[in-house]
Amino acid sequence: MSTPARPAVPAVADAGRPVPSPAPGGVAAVVVLAAGEGTRMRSALPKVLHPLGGRALVLHALAAARAADPEHLVVVLRHQAEAVAAHVAAGAPDVLTALQDDVPGTGRAVQCGLEALPADLAGTVVVTYGDVPLLTGATLRRLVAAHAEGGNAMTVLTAEVADPTGLGRVLRDATGVTGIVEQKDATSEQLAVREVNSGVYAFEAAALRSALARVGRDNAAGEVYLTDVLALLRAAGGRVQTLPVEDEWEIRGVNDRAQLADLAGEANARTLRRWMLAGVTVTDPRTTWVDADVVLEPDVTLLPGVQLHGTTRIAAGAVVGPDTTLTDVEVGAGATVARTHGSGAVVGAGATVGPFAFLRPGTRLGEDGKIGTFVETKNADIGRGSKVPHLTYVGDATIGEHSNIGASSVFVNYDGVSKSRTTVGSHVRTGSDTMFVAPVTVGDGAYSGAGTVIRKDVPPGALAISVAPQRNLVGWTAAHRPGTAAAEAAARAQEPDPTDRATSGTSTTATSSTGTSTPGTSTAGTHRDGDHDRREN
Numbered sequence: 001m002s003t004p005a006r007p008a009v010p011a012v013a014d015a016g017r018p019v020p021s022p023a024p025g026g027v028a029a030v031v032v033l034a035a036g037e038g039t040r041m042r043s044a045l046p047k048v049l050h051p052l053g054g055r056a057l058v059l060h061a062l063a064a065a066r067a068a069d070p071e072h073l074v075v076v077l078r079h080q081a082e083a084v085a086a087h088v089a090a091g092a093p094d095v096l097t098a099l100q101d102d103v104p105g106t107g108r109a110v111q112c113g114l115e116a117l118p119a120d121l122a123g124t125v126v127v128t129y130g131d132v133p134l135l136t137g138a139t140l141r142r143l144v145a146a147h148a149e150g151g152n153a154m155t156v157l158t159a160e161v162a163d164p165t166g167l168g169r170v171l172r173d174a175t176g177v178t179g180i181v182e183q184k185d186a187t188s189e190q191l192a193v194r195e196v197n198s199g200v201y202a203f204e205a206a207a208l209r210s211a212l213a214r215v216g217r218d219n220a221a222g223e224v225y226l227t228d229v230l231a232l233l234r235a236a237g238g239r240v241q242t243l244p245v246e247d248e249w250e251i252r253g254v255n256d257r258a259q260l261a262d263l264a265g266e267a268n269a270r271t272l273r274r275w276m277l278a279g280v281t282v283t284d285p286r287t288t289w290v291d292a293d294v295v296l297e298p299d300v301t302l303l304p305g306v307q308l309h310g311t312t313r314i315a316a317g318a319v320v321g322p323d324t325t326l327t328d329v330e331v332g333a334g335a336t337v338a339r340t341h342g343s344g345a346v347v348g349a350g351a352t353v354g355p356f357a358f359l360r361p362g363t364r365l366g367e368d369g370k371i372g373t374f375v376e377t378k379n380a381d382i383g384r385g386s387k388v389p390h391l392t393y394v395g396d397a398t399i400g401e402h403s404n405i406g407a408s409s410v411f412v413n414y415d416g417v418s419k420s421r422t423t424v425g426s427h428v429r430t431g432s433d434t435m436f437v438a439p440v441t442v443g444d445g446a447y448s449g450a451g452t453v454i455r456k457d458v459p460p461g462a463l464a465i466s467v468a469p470q471r472n473l474v475g476w477t478a479a480h481r482p483g484t485a486a487a488e489a490a491a492r493a494q495e496p497d498p499t500d501r502a503t504s505g506t507s508t509t510a511t512s513s514t515g516t517s518t519p520g521t522s523t524a525g526t527h528r529d530g531d532h533d534r535r536e537n
């Protein structure tokens with residue numbers, strides 16, 4: 001299957017709003033703060049590495065930052081810096097990392113970030129947080145444009161919120177914004193202010209540097225507050241303005257796992273909405289989860305209970321669900337995948353999977369193929385039009401085109417030491433309960449009988465059979481399980497038909513329906529020693 005092209009879908013947050021182009025001179029740097037400890041997460045994993053929509057929080061922040069098109073992009077780390085730096089290096093290799101020292105506070109974090117950049121850095125510096133995942137690049141570009149238009153020393157992204165608890169309050173007088181006061185340091189009058197500081201700002205680089213050098217730690221937290229530069233900049237004659245953001249979600253940070261879940265739910269709702277507006281049917285958005293990097297084509301249908309993770313791509317007209325979880329799976333156009341758990345798999349166009357299938361990495365199902373019910377596959381290349389319909393394990397196998405694997409078969413790939421591969425040709429039909437003991441090859445057009453254990457290669461066009469002739473030990477149940485319900489049932493089945501007796505008046509010795517004489521009913525249960533009574537047919 002060819003990889004579906006990524007469709008051009010507008011981000012929902014941008015819809016209907018003009019997005020300004022970056023300021024003249026552009027953005028010199030975005031500094032993303034991520035040095036905080038994140039204690040309220042109560043986690044061994046650094047806070048900014050917790051995933052939301054399949055992507056670490058810090059990578060969401062970096063994606064928004066990148067949209068401001070900065071010359072330099074730097075993330076400031078301290079707590080578990082190595083782990084975060086490694087993740088950033090893997091997911092965003094062009095991003096610089098800076099380490100914050102022992103001095104606490106957002107102001108110190110920005111200072112440390114600037115130290116990683118050229119000393120003569122000039123122009124606009126944007127500051128954002130690594131734990132604010134729903135901030136969009138469009139909002140950052142609006143901030144930068146407002147900053148340039150106003151000729152500001154500092155532009156603060158703010159929001160009116162219903163509950164400002166814990167956030168810095170924006171203070172104003174007749175001349176404009178005069179400061180930001182933290183919850184801990186605020187008077188009761190200041191606490192009543194509902195306009196809050198988002199923690200996202202644009203600054204003029206030189207002014208920021210000199211103001212930061214003058215910020216002390218004389219506050220309730222004993223930290224270097226970035227917010228203190230506001231008053232210093234104004235005192236030095238700089239202009240400070242705010243840019244209100246209407247969508248409160250954009251500035252919400254993650255401090256604990258309850259907030260993480262809230263933000264993840266909102267991000268998911270936005271992702272689903274974006275895809276629905278792009279032509280995807282989502283039957284039940286409340287039970288459907290789609291990661292940020294998943295790609296869906298128009299006329300895809302997602303039934304209730306679907307989770308799509310990682311780099312999963314679903315092509316036009318495919319129906320996924322209900323109750324299906326796919327991670328890094330490609331589903332071709334018009335395919336159906338029902339009640340399936342899959343990862344690292346490719347499902348061809350028009351193919352059907354499930355219900356109740358388990359697709360493990362390396363599964364490739366060809367066009368119009370079928371992986372049916374209670375089937376597990378791994379490293380399995382199943383060709384166009386081939387079917388594995390029921391109760392089967394296919395591991396380390398290549399199956400050609402238009403072949404059919406009988407129910408209840410196993411590709412026996414593991415001898416306890418090493419794994420081996422099985423190759424099945426095209427137009428092969430294997431009987432139910434066939435065991436393919438790898439390594440083994442079954443040629444084109446070959447058949448196998450039910451219950452065959454294939455240990456040797458089967459030439460093209462051959463019928464493989466390995467079962468011994470069947471033996472029936474007649475009367476065995478009566479002889480060896482006397483008095484059981486089974487023995488009684490067998491006896492009843494062997495009784496002469498009473499209507500026969502009425503018409504013919506003769507009593508017959510029981511004769512099985514296969515024409516073999518069996519012990520008569522009068523003696524049933526008396527021959528217990530058996531062997532001399534055994535007859536085979």
Ligand code: UD1
Binds near residue numbers: 036129226
């Ligand atoms: C800060 C603002 C506050 C604003 C709020 C928005 C200050 C003094 N206060 O609050 O006005 O309403 O953000 O969320 O700036 N960080 C570091 N190094 C540090 C401390 C923090 O990198 O030494 C990072 C954290 O990792 C986090 C961000 O800065 O990403 C904000 O830190 P946090 O402690 O959550 O914010 P507050 O200081 O409470």
Ligand code: CA
Binds near residue numbers: 254
């Ligand atoms: Ca915070």
